[in-house]
Amino acid sequence: MPKFSTFIFDVDGTLAHTNKLIFxxxxxxxxxxxxxxxxxxxIISLFGPxxxxxxxxxxxxxxxxxxxxxxxxxxxxxxxxxxxxxxxxGILNSIKSSNKNLAIFTGKGRESTRITLxxxxxxxxxxxxxxxxxxxxxxxAPDGILKILDHYKLNDDEVLxxxxxxxxxxxxxxxxxxxxxxxxxxxxKEEVIKMNPDYVFHDITDFKIFIEDxxxx
Numbered sequence: 001m002p003k004f005s006t007f008i009f010d011v012d013g014t015l016a017h018t019n020k021l022i023f024x025x026x027x028x029x030x031x032x033x034x035x036x037x038x039x040x041x042x043i044i045s046l047f048g049p050x051x052x053x054x055x056x057x058x059x060x061x062x063x064x065x066x067x068x069x070x071x072x073x074x075x076x077x078x079x080x081x082x083x084x085x086x087x088x089x090g091i092l093n094s095i096k097s098s099n100k101n102l103a104i105f106t107g108k109g110r111e112s113t114r115i116t117l118x119x120x121x122x123x124x125x126x127x128x129x130x131x132x133x134x135x136x137x138x139x140x141a142p143d144g145i146l147k148i149l150d151h152y153k154l155n156d157d158e159v160l161x162x163x164x165x166x167x168x169x170x171x172x173x174x175x176x177x178x179x180x181x182x183x184x185x186x187x188x189k190e191e192v193i194k195m196n197p198d199y200v201f202h203d204i205t206d207f208k209i210f211i212e213d214x215x216x217x
Contacts (some may be wrong), residue, residue, distance in 0.1 A: 001213050002178065006101035006154055008086060010163035011108055011120045013185045015052055015088060015122050016024050021081040026054075026073045033059055033066045044187060048125035048139060048167065078119040086185070092125045098215045101152055104130040104146035107167065110134070119145035128152075140170035145177060148179075160214075169195040182207055 012018045019040075026043050030036045045207040046054050053069065059066040095102055105124050106113055110133040113130060117123040128151055133141035145161060148154075161168060164186040172179035173195075181197035183189045184204060201207040 001216070002160075004100065004160040004178075004214060006103060006148070006152055006160070007095050007211075008103045008105050008148055008159060008161045008177075010161075010165070010168050011104060011106040011113060011116060013164035013169075013187070014121060014162055014182055016082055016084050016116060017185050018082045018116060019185070019187060023080075024077060024081055025070055027068045028073045029055070029066045031060070032069065033062050039185075047165075048107060050107065050138070051112055052109050052133070055119050066073065071115070074112060075115050075119070077113060082116070082119070083118045084122075084206050087208055089122070090207050091204075092122065094212055094215060096125055100215070101128070103130070103148045103152075105130045105139075105148060105161070107132045107139045130212040139165075139167035140174070142171045142175035145171055145175040149177075150174070164192070166191050166195060169197045172197075180182055180207070180210070 009015055012022065014040045023040050023043050030038045051070065054071060055067050056063050092102065102159055103127050108131055110131045113129060113131045128148060130144040130147050132138050135147065137143050149156060149159065156176045160180055161172040161177055163184055164182055166188055169179050169181060169192060178198045180199040180201060183191050183192055184202060186192055197204045199210065201210065
C-alpha cells in the first residue's frame with residue numbers, strides 16, 4: 001500500500017455533488033442575459049477555464065452584472081441543488097488527524113470555490129487551495145499540482161491527486177503524481193477509465209478503505 005504525505009482534491013464531483021448547481025447557474029444567466037437555452041452537454045464542453053472566463057466570452061458588456069447575478073444564484077441555490085457525498089467528511093477527518101497535507105486543485109474560480117467549501121463546511125480542512133484563478137494554464141495543464149509540490153517541497157511520489165474527470169487524470173500524469181479517479185458522480189466515467197488512472201473508485205466506501213489503509217503506519 002503506497003504512503004502519501006499529501007492529498008490533493010478536486011472539488012466538483014469529488015468533494016461535492018455540484019453539477020446540477022453549475023448547470024442551473026449557467027442556464028440562469030444564459031436565459032436572462034442572452035435569451036438562450038443551453039444544454040448540460042453544451043455547458044460541459046465549456047469546462048476548463050473558470051466561470052469568469054466563460055462569462056466574459058458570453059456576456060461582453062453585460063459581464064459585470066451577469067457575473068454578480070451568477071454568483072448570487074450559485075450561492076443562494078447551493079443548499080438546494082448541491083450536496084456532499086456521505087462519508088467524505090470522515091475521510092477528510094482521517095487525513096487531517098494523521099497530520100498529512102490537504103490541498104485543493106480545482107478548475108473552479110476562487111469565488112465559487114470559496115462559496116462551495118463554506119456551504120458544505122469543508123473550508124477549514126484545507127491548508128492550500130489552488131483555483132483556476134491561481135494558475136496561468138488551467139486543467140488539464142498540471143500547473144496547480146506543480147505549485148502544490150513546490151509549496152510543500154515534495155517529491156512527486158508523495159502526492160495523490162483525487163478527482164473525477166479526464167482533466168484530473170491528464171494533469172496528474174503530466175505532473176508525474178498518482179491519480180485516484182473517483183467516478184461515483186463523474187459525467188465521463190468511461191472516458192476516465194480509458195485513460196488508465198492509477199486507482200479507480202466507483203463508490204466512496206471503497207475509497208474510504210483505500211485512504212485509511214494508506215494512512216496506517
